[in-house]
Amino acid sequence: MQLVLEKRAERSNTIALVSPLIAIGLTIVTMVILFAILGKNPLLALHAYFIAPLTDGYSLQEIAVKATPLVMIAIGLSLCYLANAWNIGAEGQFLIGAVAGSWIAVKTQGTDVGAWVLPVMLVLAAAAGALYALIPAICKVKFGASEILTSLMLVYVADLFLDYLVRGPWRDPHGFNFPTTAEFDPVATVPLLIEGGRLHLGSIIALLVVAAAAILLGRTIKGFEIRVVGAAPRAARFGGFNANQLIILTFAVSGALAGLAGIIEVAGPVGHLQPGISPGYGFTAIIVAFLGRLNPLGILIAGLFLALTFIGGEQAQIAMKIPLDVTKVFQGILLFYVLACDSLILYRFRLVFPNRQVTRGAG
Amino acid sequence: MELVEAIILSVLAASTPLLIAATGELVTEHSGVLNLGVEGMMIVGAACGFAGAWLTGSIFIGALFGIVAGTLMSLIFALMALGLAVNQVATGLALTILGVGLSGLIGAGFVGERIAPAVHLAIPGLTDIPLIGRVLFGEDAFVYFSIALIIGVWWFLYRTRAGLILRACGDNHVSAHALGYPVLRIRTFAVMFGGACAGLAGAYLPLAYTPFFIPGMTAGRGWIALALVVFSSWRPGRLVVGAYLFGAVTILQLHAQGWGVGIPSQFMSALPYLATVIVLVLLSRARTGGSTAPAALGTVFVPDR
Numbered sequence: 001m002q003l004v005l006e007k008r009a010e011r012s013n014t015i016a017l018v019s020p021l022i023a024i025g026l027t028i029v030t031m032v033i034l035f036a037i038l039g040k041n042p043l044l045a046l047h048a049y050f051i052a053p054l055t056d057g058y059s060l061q062e063i064a065v066k067a068t069p070l071v072m073i074a075i076g077l078s079l080c081y082l083a084n085a086w087n088i089g090a091e092g093q094f095l096i097g098a099v100a101g102s103w104i105a106v107k108t109q110g111t112d113v114g115a116w117v118l119p120v121m122l123v124l125a126a127a128a129g130a131l132y133a134l135i136p137a138i139c140k141v142k143f144g145a146s147e148i149l150t151s152l153m154l155v156y157v158a159d160l161f162l163d164y165l166v167r168g169p170w171r172d173p174h175g176f177n178f179p180t181t182a183e184f185d186p187v188a189t190v191p192l193l194i195e196g197g198r199l200h201l202g203s204i205i206a207l208l209v210v211a212a213a214a215i216l217l218g219r220t221i222k223g224f225e226i227r228v229v230g231a232a233p234r235a236a237r238f239g240g241f242n243a244n245q246l247i248i249l250t251f252a253v254s255g256a257l258a259g260l261a262g263i264i265e266v267a268g269p270v271g272h273l274q275p276g277i278s279p280g281y282g283f284t285a286i287i288v289a290f291l292g293r294l295n296p297l298g299i300l301i302a303g304l305f306l307a308l309t310f311i312g313g314e315q316a317q318i319a320m321k322i323p324l325d326v327t328k329v330f331q332g333i334l335l336f337y338v339l340a341c342d343s344l345i346l347y348r349f350r351l352v353f354p355n356r357q358v359t360r361g362a363g
Numbered sequence: 364m365e366l367v368e369a370i371i372l373s374v375l376a377a378s379t380p381l382l383i384a385a386t387g388e389l390v391t392e393h394s395g396v397l398n399l400g401v402e403g404m405m406i407v408g409a410a411c412g413f414a415g416a417w418l419t420g421s422i423f424i425g426a427l428f429g430i431v432a433g434t435l436m437s438l439i440f441a442l443m444a445l446g447l448a449v450n451q452v453a454t455g456l457a458l459t460i461l462g463v464g465l466s467g468l469i470g471a472g473f474v475g476e477r478i479a480p481a482v483h484l485a486i487p488g489l490t491d492i493p494l495i496g497r498v499l500f501g502e503d504a505f506v507y508f509s510i511a512l513i514i515g516v517w518w519f520l521y522r523t524r525a526g527l528i529l530r531a532c533g534d535n536h537v538s539a540h541a542l543g544y545p546v547l548r549i550r551t552f553a554v555m556f557g558g559a560c561a562g563l564a565g566a567y568l569p570l571a572y573t574p575f576f577i578p579g580m581t582a583g584r585g586w587i588a589l590a591l592v593v594f595s596s597w598r599p600g601r602l603v604v605g606a607y608l609f610g611a612v613t614i615l616q617l618h619a620q621g622w623g624v625g626i627p628s629q630f631m632s633a634l635p636y637l638a639t640v641i642v643l644v645l646l647s648r649a650r651t652g653g654s655t656a657p658a659a660l661g662t663v664f665v666p667d668r
Binding site: 003005007086088135139142143144145146148149150152153154156157160161163164167168283284286287290323324325326327328329330331332333335336339340342343346347349 | 399439443446447448449450452453454456457458460461462463464465467468471582583586587589590593627629630632633636637639640643644646647648665
């Protein structure tokens, strides 16, 4: 018995739409098995993961807060992936953005400055993220160095740089020796949308980013170029599209968005710069991008879903003592199923039995 | 003198996991498959390796656990990238994301536990020779195995018929297929070999490098191993040189801290990663005359019947 792939004459649009749903279904089935192996009641666990967080206002806000960086980063990554540029260092660009924006917040701390601080922080963070992403992009375009490896190596460098700053020059002198900066001044923090709640302005910015990406991809020549270069590099060359230029552009945009997400996270929900500001947002965003089928609206939905798994994971840990790493396993399995189901768009799977193969060959 | 000896010993120890993981990936890439999941397979190998050794008290069984874990992980990759013809880059990333989660889950019960690390060879007389004695005759078994492994792989790839066929699959899968070689089956074996090596390399960390397990202890070594394969221009000899160079950079940063060099430790810790970027750039730049990578590397192959 052998699994055989047959190329479809044209991509199946039906499957393109339902494949993420099939993937989620298969992931949940796999999780039920995993919960059973861990000796937890699968139904209660599923409830804790997927239902409980949706039942109260606080958790709903928390989902939006978690989805904000995921969606912003994933939108940028989707532009890269559509253009066949493999930026997987968004985590580093996120951290560098957080650092660059925090710089102003730390330097102006306690001084009576105006409301210009926050906008400058956002701009600086986006610029720093873009510049940091340009390192692998330029190494790729100029020297042919694998952007996958260089962008990833820079994640570790960014992580260590942040660590150095909060343990060294930027450490809060009143912080009981914890590696953290002081809490940002109110003018240097992202305003809340609901008084006393958790939802902040960053979520609005994320929605604007989604809308902008939808317009870019659906309504502009640049967006068309990005999609053609990724889908049909040869055709793109005949069309006179410059693939290298698009690598630079998509990396810069994706780095800027990751950097922006970084400062929004630090100046918003976290409130100060410290190590561990990201539970792997830059990597989870890769899953969000693929689960959302590299489509802005899809990414918005996928981002909310992945945020749900983060919050659900926390609830499951508190309520049922399910280890937090289960959430990461869950996300990894989900990505596998998403990719496997994507294969169905281009291919038809068939099981072939050797004896039947012979008769087929004769005919 | 003793310091020099200590440095050489620690360089060898730091290089060994890189060498083992990179050797496995070298074979995988020669068959035409780019498996970016080395870090994921390594980190699961580390957790399973420690679990095995802790449960049985045997370093050898721990190493076997690591190998089996890495191989199983690589089978998931083979099923996806070869069986279902999914993009290899995306599948490799997925493998790493999954591996980090699984490793945390498996290793959670073992954090803080200790085991007796792998013993070092001691031959009376030989090991006592000043300077070279401990370096040549006083390593742990993994170090010797890693050298035997890369020599074996060189011999296999360039001196056997099977090795030639494997490289043919990596250079031109269509021709190899037309000649009647089972490209996908050969690639699956190559991926499994890479997984076994990555698992063993991961297991080396808690079994011989440090006697305990901490989450995330591979710290990007799997990615550096991938870069080493590029560094080596897919040649086993240069792979050895590269692995020891990187091991030396890793140890350099540790010792620089001890010597009180006035540079913050984080900057020294960033050295291996920065070195990787610089090496990748320099090498890719030097290779403008045409890539030495296997021609079919990373491409999807669906046999057309």
